[in-house]
Amino acid sequence: MQRYILRRVLQSIPLLIGITIVVFLLVHAAPGNPLGEFEFNPNIKPEDIARIRSNLGLDKPLYEQYFLWVSGMLRGDFGVSLITGRPVLEQIGERLPKTLLLSLTALVLAIGLSIPIGVYAAVKRGSWFDQVATVTSTMGQAIPSFWFGLIMILVFSVRFKELGWPSFPSGGVTTPGQPFSLADLLHHLAMPAFVLAFINIAGWTRYVRSSLLETINQDFVRTAHAKGLHDRTVIFRHALRNSLIPVVTLMGLALPGLVSGALVIEVIFSWPGIGRLAFDAARSRDYTTIMGLVTITSSLVVLGNLLADITYGLLDPRIKYQ
Amino acid sequence: MSSVVQERGVRAPKAFAPPAAQPSQSYWARGWRRFRRDRLAMVSAVIVLLLVLMALGADVISSTVTKHTYYEQSLLYSFEPPFSEGYILGADELGRDVLTRAVYGARVSLSVAGLTVLIALTIGTIIGALAGYYGGLVDATLMRFVDVIISLPGLFVLILISTFFSPSVVVLACVIASLSWTGISRLVRGEVLAVKARDYIDAARAVGATNSRILVKHILPNIVNVMIVWASLSIGGIILTEAALSFLSFGIQPPVPSWGNMLTNSQQYIYHSISLVLIPGFFIFITVLTVNLMGNGLRDALDPHTKQ
Numbered sequence: 001m002q003r004y005i006l007r008r009v010l011q012s013i014p015l016l017i018g019i020t021i022v023v024f025l026l027v028h029a030a031p032g033n034p035l036g037e038f039e040f041n042p043n044i045k046p047e048d049i050a051r052i053r054s055n056l057g058l059d060k061p062l063y064e065q066y067f068l069w070v071s072g073m074l075r076g077d078f079g080v081s082l083i084t085g086r087p088v089l090e091q092i093g094e095r096l097p098k099t100l101l102l103s104l105t106a107l108v109l110a111i112g113l114s115i116p117i118g119v120y121a122a123v124k125r126g127s128w129f130d131q132v133a134t135v136t137s138t139m140g141q142a143i144p145s146f147w148f149g150l151i152m153i154l155v156f157s158v159r160f161k162e163l164g165w166p167s168f169p170s171g172g173v174t175t176p177g178q179p180f181s182l183a184d185l186l187h188h189l190a191m192p193a194f195v196l197a198f199i200n201i202a203g204w205t206r207y208v209r210s211s212l213l214e215t216i217n218q219d220f221v222r223t224a225h226a227k228g229l230h231d232r233t234v235i236f237r238h239a240l241r242n243s244l245i246p247v248v249t250l251m252g253l254a255l256p257g258l259v260s261g262a263l264v265i266e267v268i269f270s271w272p273g274i275g276r277l278a279f280d281a282a283r284s285r286d287y288t289t290i291m292g293l294v295t296i297t298s299s300l301v302v303l304g305n306l307l308a309d310i311t312y313g314l315l316d317p318r319i320k321y322q
Numbered sequence: 323m324s325s326v327v328q329e330r331g332v333r334a335p336k337a338f339a340p341p342a343a344q345p346s347q348s349y350w351a352r353g354w355r356r357f358r359r360d361r362l363a364m365v366s367a368v369i370v371l372l373l374v375l376m377a378l379g380a381d382v383i384s385s386t387v388t389k390h391t392y393y394e395q396s397l398l399y400s401f402e403p404p405f406s407e408g409y410i411l412g413a414d415e416l417g418r419d420v421l422t423r424a425v426y427g428a429r430v431s432l433s434v435a436g437l438t439v440l441i442a443l444t445i446g447t448i449i450g451a452l453a454g455y456y457g458g459l460v461d462a463t464l465m466r467f468v469d470v471i472i473s474l475p476g477l478f479v480l481i482l483i484s485t486f487f488s489p490s491v492v493v494l495a496c497v498i499a500s501l502s503w504t505g506i507s508r509l510v511r512g513e514v515l516a517v518k519a520r521d522y523i524d525a526a527r528a529v530g531a532t533n534s535r536i537l538v539k540h541i542l543p544n545i546v547n548v549m550i551v552w553a554s555l556s557i558g559g560i561i562l563t564e565a566a567l568s569f570l571s572f573g574i575q576p577p578v579p580s581w582g583n584m585l586t587n588s589q590q591y592i593y594h595s596i597s598l599v600l601i602p603g604f605f606i607f608i609t610v611l612t613v614n615l616m617g618n619g620l621r622d623a624l625d626p627h628t629k630q
């Protein structure tokens with residue numbers, strides 16, 4: 001097992017290097033010249049521009065600039081924002097916990113809902129519950145998440161308030177001007193987390209269902225039935241455990257979507273996470289902040305996939321020997 | 323891998339053999355017959371066709387049905403509710419006719435999606451075919467590149483690239499395609515690996531066919547079905563991505579309407595008008611739903627492995 005984990009960790013290093021190269025080249029492909037406005041300023045001499053260029057390291061060859069950037073990041077220096085002048089890492093650091101709170105709540109919600117629904121639909125195959133679940137998940141995969149978010153706001157914030165029913169806040173993390181309380185936070189978290197989870201619930205429910213149906217028809221499950229085990233024991237102890245293995249991979253693959261999806265949800269629900277930060281940074285062409293954000297979020301995705309693979313290895317010992 | 327390849331090689335002739343009682347049919351004819359029997363997929367295909375016709379006929383609808391252009395404003399009619407006189411689906415905050423904009427939005431959203439799929443299909447097929455056919459270092463390098471692209475958080479990168487350009491339909495399609503080709507490249511690589519081990523490829527090489535001839539004439543026709551199924555199943559996701567980008571104002575720029583950017587301002591006016599939120603989103607929803615259902619039907623009809 002240790003060798004398997006070590007091998008997977010080593011495999012993700014070239015991946016991280018590849019990601020930094022792609023991000024670096026992307027930002028370098030951006031049109032425009034960082035010193036462009038100086039070149040048209042008659043008060044700035046060409047020598048000065050050359051000096052600024054060399055101070056910023058822009059006169060160095062591309063590969064050297066890349067190594068400078070990467071070694072800076074390894075020391076925790078992601079540069080400063082082009083707009084606010086604050087260190088990029090500091091900005092991301094204060095936003096990241098809020099995104100993690102949102103994404104992880106959505107992940108827990110999605111797992112907690114899709115597995116029971118998928119299992120029940122598979123066990124009661126063909127029942128009205130199964131049919132409703134199938135139709136709902138097919139439709140759920142076709143709903144644009146931002147539109148779903150807007151409709152939730154329309155119903156639970158706007159309409160409910162008009163009707164005088166208990167409503168949900170349409171944005172923010174806590175009610176401004178009030179002391180922090182967990183209940184208030186959860187009240188604000190409920191809608192964005194559910195909307196973010198919903199898309200995955202739709203897909204995963206179908207996947208859990210078909211994976212379990214496949215396992216149920218295998219010989220070892222028939223054997224378990226034949227030895228006279230209770231139905232529930234067969235499903236939960238024998239079939240479900242084995243059918244969850246491919247589901248773990250699927251959830252690992254959904255991580256980039258969960259991070260990216262958070263961007264739209266954060267914009268709609270004014271959730272001050274890194275998605276909102278990326279949105280604002282892109283609108284103000286704050287390239288250093290975006291570079292840092294893309295690098296950090298993709299590293300998180302690589303880390304998440306690594307964890308999913310290790311879980312996979314724990315669940316299915318056969319994997320280690322491949 | 324070799325065991326998989328052999329197993330397929332042995333099984334394939336049997337699976338492809340037509341039942342004795344029926345006259346022999348081509349693969350595509352059989353696929354079409356199966357697709358026609360799938361009622362849900364057929365209904366979806368008809369709705370998709372209608373949406374495409376609506377997009378193509380946007381000019382006609384604008385001049386004969388709604389009698390409005392998509393950019394014509396009139397503040398006298400802002401927030402006109404649906405089914406009011408002269409505005410079938412109402413008017414937006416600037417008094418522009420919502421139906422006309424939705425119809426032109428269909429044109430924009432569908433052309434971006436269609437173009438994106440074509441570009442992604444081209445890039446993905448070339449990279450997947452090269453990796454699968456040449457193997458070795460080429461394969462390892464290309465597939466690690468695919469791993470890198472998959473790990474990038476899509477929307478973050480897409481909004482970054484969109485800031486470089488002022489996105490038109492073609493530019494937006496290129497931007498979205500630059501991240502969407504990974505799935506098909508993996509599929510094509512797998513198929514090429516399987517097909518390349520067949521005897522007839524050896525036979526072609528033995529009579530002196532060049533690598534490019536083998537790839538184009540002997541391998542490509544065998545993976546067209548995979549490409550069609552992938553295209554029809556991924557187009558829904560691409561429509562959603564385009565809508566999200568345009569919604570965030572990093573996609574198609576107003577006054578040109580797309581279903582996504584019609585929703586951009588709707589949140590601001592959510593207290594004024596519910597229909598401004600509901601209508602464009604409903605178009606996206608119906609399109610993605612029917613395209614997905616059609617794709618499922620195509621997969622079932624064209625994939626020999628799912629045959630009963």
